[in-house]
Amino acid sequence: MNYSRIRLLLLKNAFLSLVLITVYGCNSSDSQSEQKISKAEAKNYYNEKTEVKYAKGFTIDYFSHYKIVNIFGTSGQAADTAKYLLLERGTARPEGFSEVQLIEIPVRSMAVMSSMHVGLLGFLGSENVLTGLANLQYVYSSEVIKMIGARKIAEIGRDQGLNDEKLIEMHPDLLMTMGSPGAKTQHYQTLEQAGIPVLTNSEWIENTPLARAEWVKVVAALLNKEEMVNKKFAEMEKEYNRIASLAAKVKDKPTIISGLNTKDAWFLPGGGSYMARFFNDAGADYHWNDVKTDASLPLNFEAVYPVALDADIWLNVGFDKNDTKKGILAMDSRYGDFKAFKTGKMYSYNNRVNERGSNDFFESGTVNPHIVLSDLIKILHPELLPDHQLVYYKQLR
Incomplete structure (x- = not known):
């Protein structure tokens, strides 16, 4: 009997078994990982959604673990529309949105360009996420003024524009700016390249008071505060319509x-x-x-x-x-x-x-x-x- 040949065959079989176990184990691990991701994505994150009733300048669509927000400009052209992917932190980016601006939610820190944006955060009791303001002087909110005094909010404006260096150093989860979505300045491109998403707030295009107020729903979508905004907006809407009906008579x-x-x-x-x-x-x-x-x-x-x-x-x-x-x-x-x-x-x-x-x-x-x-x-x-x-x-x- 050729013991050397038998020993060689046994060693080959052992090696083959080891390879199979390793490959199978890796595949099994990958499969389990994929299953975890798919289960996470299959989870319905959004039991509470918000609907746009008055505003013409934006839409919000809900999916399993992400939202799509469209912001429209006054021209109505595709070039004057911005699309944003609001993705639940820690979940996989869905296919088909590789070119869409990504914003991880809930947003934990935000820099804003207008005191009106401060009002939106105040409506939701979310001033605590504010970390940057274009100008620290022009703010009315007593809560935000306290935060400024405590050096929790930085000034991000400079020479009627943006202090890019300061923003990149701060690296907020989001910069909310004003204007038309199609007006992509060099400032915004620089920030986006640095990994800071920029969302354009175009509430100024709305021509009714309830439509302008409804832009608070965009902020609610960024913060996952749909339940709160639905309740508070409905109360405000009801009161507005009640007193308007008095004057209509x-x-x-x-x-x-x-x-x-x-x-x-x-x-x-x-x-x-x-x-x-x-x-x-x-x-x-x-x-x-x-x-x-x-x-x-x-x-x-x-x-x-x-x-x-x-x-x-x-x-x-x-x-x-x-x-x-x-x-x-x-x-x-x-x-x-x-x-x-x-x-x-x-x-x-x-x-x-x-x-x-x-x-x-x-x-x-x-x-x-x-x-x-x-x-x-x-x-x-x-x-x-x-x-x-x-x-x-x-x-x-």
């Missing part, structure tokens, strides 16, 4: 004028604008309501003067919290001819302006349209809301 609508003449023109809200919708829902008779544009109307003083002469109430007059009737008259003596000036029915939205110069009308006012509307109804039809005290608006003395 009035027969006598006061005539109004809005704004002030500047050096170049008197800019009035177009009849299809956000502010004009406030006027309409508050029961006002607005002369330019039928000019259906959401843009401002740049008119000269002579075109506005005949309407302003007889307007019952003058809204949105003044630029500063310290404005007075005397100060307004000093700007142009012709203001003294206005009926509203003579009766003293002049109101500005500068009631909540802090010592930093930040106006809360543009911060929390955006997500509290029911309170803004209550102010306007109190001014136009005080009998409808006898117990309401003005919050954002005040009468000039």
Whole structure:
């Protein structure tokens, strides 16, 4: 018997068995890993979803472990649309979205470019995720001001732009900016290359108060706070519609004028604008309501003067919290001819302006349209809301 040959065969068989066990074990391990991933993805993360009812500038779609958010610009063109993949942290990126901007959720740290974005976070009680602001001066939220004092929030603006170096050093989970989605600047490209996703907030394209307020749902999707936003938005929406229905029943609508003449023109809200919708829902008779544009109307003083002469109430007059009737008259003596000036029915939205110069009308006012509307109804039809005290608006003395 050839013992050497038998020994060689046994060694070959042992080696082959070892290879098979190793391969099988690896394949089994890979298979189990894949099963874990697939089970994670199969899990329904989103028992609570949010629906977009009023806003035209964004959509949110829900899938097993990710969301797709589309932000639209004013042009309606594909080039002016941004798509974002909101992916649950620790799960696999789905196929077919390799070119889509990825944002891992829930977002843990966020830098923002506008105080309006602060208002969105405040609505959700999520100021704690804020780590960067374009300008630390212009903020109204007392909670955020405390965070600034504690050096928890950095200034990310510089020379009317962005401090890229500071942002890259901070490396927030997300930068929320303003403008149109199609306007990709070098700043944003640099940040995205550094692994900082940039999301464009285009709430300014909306032409109704509830539509602008609804942008809080984008932030809720980033933070996985759909349950909270659904509850709070529904309460606000219900109250807005309730008080708007009161004003809709009035027969006598006061005539109004809005704004002030500047050096170049008197800019009035177009009849299809956000502010004009406030006027309409508050029961006002607005002369330019039928000019259906959401843009401002740049008119000269002579075109506005005949309407302003007889307007019952003058809204949105003044630029500063310290404005007075005397100060307004000093700007142009012709203001003294206005009926509203003579009766003293002049109101500005500068009631909540802090010592930093930040106006809360543009911060929390955006997500509290029911309170803004209550102010306007109190001014136009005080009998409808006898117990309401003005919050954002005040009468000039």
